[in-house]
Amino acid sequence: MSVAENQATAERGGTRAVAVLSSIGRFLVIAVTTYLGLLAVTFFIGRVIPIDPVLAVLGDRAPANVVERTRREMGLDLPLIEQFYIYVKNALNGDFGTSVLTTNPVMTDIRRAFPATIELATLGTLIGSVIGVPLGVLAAVRRGSLIDQIVRIIGLIGYSVPIFWLGLLGLVLFYAKLQWVAFPARLDVVYEYTFTPITGFYLLDAAMQGQWDVFYDAFRHIILPASLLGYFSLAYISRMTRSFMLNELSQEYIVAARAKGLSERRIVWAHALRNAAVPMVTVIALSYAGLLEGSVLTETVFSWPGIGLYITNSLQNADMNAVLGGTIVIGSVFIAINLFSDLLYRVLDPRTKVE
Amino acid sequence: MSGKTLLEVEDLRINFPTRIGQVQAVRGVSFSLGRERLGIVGESGSGKSQTGRAIMGLTPPQAEVTAKTLAFDGIDLLAAPPRERRALRGKRIAMILQDPKYSLDPVMSIGRQIVETLRTHERVSKAEARDRALAMLEAVQIRDPARVFDLHPHEVSGGMGQRAMIAMMLIAGPEMMIADEPTSALDVTVQLDVLGILDRLVSERGMGLIFISHDLRLVSSFCDRVIVMYAGKVVEQLKASELRDAQHPYTRGLLNCMPRIGFERHPLPVLDRKPEWAA
Numbered sequence: 075m076s077v078a079e080n081q082a083t084a085e086r087g088g089t090r091a092v093a094v095l096s097s098i099g100r101f102l103v104i105a106v107t108t109y110l111g112l113l114a115v116t117f118f119i120g121r122v123i124p125i126d127p128v129l130a131v132l133g134d135r136a137p138a139n140v141v142e143r144t145r146r147e148m149g150l151d152l153p154l155i156e157q158f159y160i161y162v163k164n165a166l167n168g169d170f171g172t173s174v175l176t177t178n179p180v181m182t183d184i185r186r187a188f189p190a191t192i193e194l195a196t197l198g199t200l201i202g203s204v205i206g207v208p209l210g211v212l213a214a215v216r217r218g219s220l221i222d223q224i225v226r227i228i229g230l231i232g233y234s235v236p237i238f239w240l241g242l243l244g245l246v247l248f249y250a251k252l253q254w255v256a257f258p259a260r261l262d263v264v265y266e267y268t269f270t271p272i273t274g275f276y277l278l279d280a281a282m283q284g285q286w287d288v289f290y291d292a293f294r295h296i297i298l299p300a301s302l303l304g305y306f307s308l309a310y311i312s313r314m315t316r317s318f319m320l321n322e323l324s325q326e327y328i329v330a331a332r333a334k335g336l337s338e339r340r341i342v343w344a345h346a347l348r349n350a351a352v353p354m355v356t357v358i359a360l361s362y363a364g365l366l367e368g369s370v371l372t373e374t375v376f377s378w379p380g381i382g383l384y385i386t387n388s389l390q391n392a393d394m395n396a397v398l399g400g401t402i403v404i405g406s407v408f409i410a411i412n413l414f415s416d417l418l419y420r421v422l423d424p425r426t427k428v429e
Numbered sequence: 430m431s432g433k434t435l436l437e438v439e440d441l442r443i444n445f446p447t448r449i450g451q452v453q454a455v456r457g458v459s460f461s462l463g464r465e466r467l468g469i470v471g472e473s474g475s476g477k478s479q480t481g482r483a484i485m486g487l488t489p490p491q492a493e494v495t496a497k498t499l500a501f502d503g504i505d506l507l508a509a510p511p512r513e514r515r516a517l518r519g520k521r522i523a524m525i526l527q528d529p530k531y532s533l534d535p536v537m538s539i540g541r542q543i544v545e546t547l548r549t550h551e552r553v554s555k556a557e558a559r560d561r562a563l564a565m566l567e568a569v570q571i572r573d574p575a576r577v578f579d580l581h582p583h584e585v586s587g588g589m590g591q592r593a594m595i596a597m598m599l600i601a602g603p604e605m606m607i608a609d610e611p612t613s614a615l616d617v618t619v620q621l622d623v624l625g626i627l628d629r630l631v632s633e634r635g636m637g638l639i640f641i642s643h644d645l646r647l648v649s650s651f652c653d654r655v656i657v658m659y660a661g662k663v664v665e666q667l668k669a670s671e672l673r674d675a676q677h678p679y680t681r682g683l684l685n686c687m688p689r690i691g692f693e694r695h696p697l698p699v700l701d702r703k704p705e706w707a708a
Contacts, residue, residue, distance in 0.1 A: 326531035332487055333526070334546040334597065335519030345534050352536070424536060424581040 105413055110162070112405040116398045117161050121154070125392050130174055170399030175391045180399035183384060188403065189274025190260060191373070191380035194300055195365035197277075201304025202311050203358055207347075209308070210315025214323060215342055225312050232309020237302060241375040244298050256294040258377040265291060299376040303369060307361045314357045318350035325349075352423045359415035363408050435605050435637040436462040436484065439498035443479050443488060443661075454479045454492075456661040462605070466631065466638045468648035468669065470683075471658035477641045480658075481607045484639070485524050486514040501605070520550040523598035524607040525627075528614035529590025533582035533597075540566075540578030543597045550601045565596040569626050588619035592626060599630060605637040613642070624651060645672070645683050657683075660707035679706055 120127075128144050136144075145151055149160055164170070170180035213225035248254045256262065260276060261269065269288050271279045277296065280289035322328070323346050331341045370382040381400055388396035420426045443455040455476040460467070471477045483494050486506065499506045501522060506514065518524075526532035534542060543562040547553060553561070559578075566574035569592040582590055591611065598606065611627065612620040628651065631638045642648050648655055649672045657665040657680045665677040675681055682700045 326526055326528065327534045329487060330524075330526055330532040330594070330597075331534070333485055333518055333524040335515050335517070335549050335601075336545065337515070337549075340549075345537070349534070349536055422536070424538075425583045 101413060101416070105409055108409050109406065112402060112409070113162050113165055114158070116401050116405075117158050120394055120398050121157075123394070125394055127394060130392050130394065165402060170402065171395035173388065173393055173396040175388055175393045175396065180396050183396065184381065184400060184403050186274065187379055187381045187384040189271075190378060191366060191382060193275045193277065194296060194303060194372075194378060194380060195362060197296060197300035198303030198365055199307055199358065199362040201301060202307030202361065205304070206308035206311030207315050207354070210312040211319055211342065211347055213312065213316045214319035215338075217320065222316075225316065229309045229313045232306050236371075237306060237369065238371040238375050240305070241299070241302055241372060244302060245375070248298055255298045256291065258295075258375065260292065260295055260379065261288070262291050262295075299372050299378060303365055303372060307358075307365065310361055311354075311358060315350065315354060318353050319346055322346040322349045352419060355415050355418045355422060359411050359418075363411045366407055366411070367404050434461050434463050435502060436639075437498050437500045438462075438480075438484070439496060441480065441483060441496040441499060442494070443476070443483055444493040444495075445489075446491060446493065454661055455483070458658070458661075458663050460656055460663065460666065462637045462639060464604075464635050464637050465654065466640060466652040468640045468642065468652035468655040469658060470642055470645050470648050470655060472643060474660075475658040476661040477658050478609055481524065481609050481639060481641050484607060485518060485522060486511075487518075487524075516550075519546050519598070519603070520601045521603050522605045522607070523601075523603040524609065525591075525594055525598055525611045527610040529582065529587060529594050530614070532594060533590060535582055538579055538581055539585070539593045543578075543593070543600055546597050547600045562596070562600060565600045566593070568599075568630065569593070569596045570622075571596075586619075587615050588623055591615060591619075591623050595623075595627060595630070599634075602634070603636065605639075606631065607639045607641070609641045610643070611640075612647070613644070620647075646687055662707065664706060677706075678703070 127148060128141055128150070131148075132141060132144060149157060152160075168181050170184075172178070173180050173183055176183055209221075209225050209228075213222040216222055245258065249257060265288050269276075269280070269285060272282065273279055276292040277289060280286070280292055319342075323342075328341060328346060331345050336345075367382065370386050372378065373380045373383040374386075381404065385397055385400040387393075388400070438461065439459045441455055441458045442453070445452040445454060454474075458476070458480055469477045469480065479488060479492075482488050483492075484499070484501070484506070488494055494507065496507060501517065504513075504517070506517075509517075533539070537545075540559070540562055543565060544555075544558045547558050547561060563574040563578060566577055571577050571589065571592055577585065577589065577593070582593075585593065591614075595611075608627065612623055615623060624647075627638075630636075638652075640648060640652055645655075649669045652669050655667060655669050655672060656663050657675075657677065659679050665675055665680045667675060672680075672684070675684060679700070679702075682698070685698045686700075
C-alpha cells in the first residue's frame, strides 16, 4: 500500500470515527435533554400540588417558628430557580430526599423495590416475547386458520380482562387448589434470614450463591405473576407481530424470494420476520418499559414489594419525595430503554446506518 | 421459433373468487415458447403479469388457475407437487420483477441474496458460492463486484439494483426467464443498459425469455415475437418485425398513440374500446 493510500484509508477511518462519535453525541444530547425535562416536570408537580412538604414532615400542630425554621432548612424560602438548581444537583447525585413514610432515604427504598419490579417485568417480557412472536408469525402465515382465531381470542382476552381478576383466579386455581405455585410474596419466610440478596434479583442472587433451594422457592413465587404479566404482553406482542408480518409478507421481495425457489420456512423466518423484527423492537421495548413502571395491580394482588406498590403507598401517604423520586427513576429507565431500542434499531436496519 | 419448445400454454385461465363474484383475470391464453424472446404487451389489468406469475406458480393462494396444458419442458406444471415446482423456480425458471427498490430484501446484503439463490439449488461451499456470485455480478457489468457484494439494496441505484436482481435470478443457470416490466421503474438512460445486459445474457445462455411490458415500442425492438393481450385474452400474436402490419384494431390503436419525431400528435388519439374485443 502506498503512502497516499494509507493516508486515504486513515482519513476514511477518521471521518467514520467522527460520524460515530457525533451520533453518540446526538444520543447523549437527546438523553440529557429528556432527563432535564423529566426533572423539570417532577419539580413543577412537587411545587404545585396542594401538599405542604413542611406540614407533611411536622404535622399540623407544630408552632409557627418551628414551621418557619423547617421551611428555611428545606430551602423552600429560596427563589424558585435556585430551588430547581439544588433539586437537579441532588437528583443527579441520586439524592431524592428522605421518605416521610419509611424514614429511609428515598434512593435506599427504591434500590430495594425496583429490582423486584425489574425481575418480574423481565421475566414477563421474556415469556411474552418467546411465545408471542412465534404465535404472531404463525397467525400471519396461516391467516384465517384455527391458530389465527386462537391468537385473536388470546389477544381479545388480554385486552379486555382486568389483570387483577385473572391474578386472583390464577391464585385460586394454581395456589389454593393445585398448589403448583407458592403464596403471594417474593420468598418463603424461612429463607428470609438464611438468604442475603446481592443484586436484589432473587433468582440471579440464588443462582450465583448456588442456593438452589432458594432459587426453586423464588421461582415458585415469581412464576405466577410473571406468567400473568407475560400473558398480557403476549396478547399485545402477538397481535403486533401478526400485523407486521402480514405487511412484510405482502411485499415484493417476498415474491422475489419465492421466485428464487426458497422454502416457505426460509421466506417466513429469514426474510419476513427479519424485516418485521425492526418495528418489533420498539413494540417489545415499550411493552417492557410499561411493565417496569410497576404494575400496581399485579404487585398488590401478589404482595410483590415492587416500585409500583411503593409509589402507590407513598402517594396515599402524601410522601412526595418518594413519589417524585420513584417517578424520576422510572422515567430514567424509560429514557434508557428508548435509547437502547433506538440503538438496536440501527443494528437491525441497515437503512438507518450512520453515514 | 427456434429449437424445441420450452413452454407450452394452452387455454390458461385465472379466476379470483371475490364477494361480488368471479373476477376472470386471464381467460383462455395460449402460446408456446422456444429458446426465443417473446414479448407480452397489454395495458394494466390485461392479465399479462398474472400469466407470468401463473407460469411461476406464484399466483395468490385464492386464485384458481386452470389450463388444458401448462407444461414446462414436458413437466405438467399444474399437476406437479409444490415441492417440484419450488425446485423449478430459480433453478430452471426465473423471474425478474419490476422495481429493485421493493423486490430486494432491504435488510440483507446484495451478495447474500445472490448466494442464497445458488445455495438453495446447488450444494456448493460458501467460498465457491461467493466466487460465483462475484463472477455473476461482473457478468451483469457491475464494476466493483467485491464492494457491491457487501452493500445493501438501499445503497445502490435503481439500475445497479436491477442488475443485482438479474444476477440473483440467473446465478443458478435457468433455461427460461420471465421478466415482468424489468425496466419500467428505471430511468430512461439506464433502461437501455439493463436491457442490453439482459439481452446479451439471454442469447449467450440460449434461454427462453418472456418479456412482459406495456411499452409496445420497447417490446417490438427487443423481442422476436409479440403477444398483445386485452382484458385477459390474446387479441393478436405476431412477429415483432411485422408489428406495423398489425390487424387488430386494439393493436393499431396502441400503435397510433406512439409519438413520432416530426409529426404532431395533438390531440393524442384515445383508444376506442369495443366490447367485442373482450368477448
